[in-house]
Amino acid sequence: MAVDAKKTEAPKGKESTEYTFVSVCRSDELPEGEVRQLTARGKEIAVGRVVGGQPFAVGGRCSHLRARLGKGKLEGTVLECPWHGSRFDVTDGCVAMWVQRPGWLKLLNDAAFPAFMKQSIPTYDVKEENGEVFVAVD
């Protein structure tokens, strides 16, 4: 999807020139309970809308092995990775459940296998204006 680089007003306290909202899709392209893989200013992001109507945007790649989170499944505010099932809270990017490693890998040190170290995902501010969804990316 093409990104409209139109700048909009940044929220209070985030007036930095580095902090710019960009249009990523129309509001009606984001139904409740769904998530999409989009690009904003060259960054892959997963943009969705929780049941109840609140839109969200998080990093587009899973912190485990970089699966596209926009292809994941949303349940409430939890987004499940389509590859190995790690789950992330889209409100703060925190890990709700990390991938279960096979039994033989449990014997190995986490530091030797960074892919198995639990890592949150980035979150981005989102707003809707005039039927468009805007995400703040730097």
Ligand code: FES
């Ligand atoms: S790539 Fe997401 S859990 Fe493995």
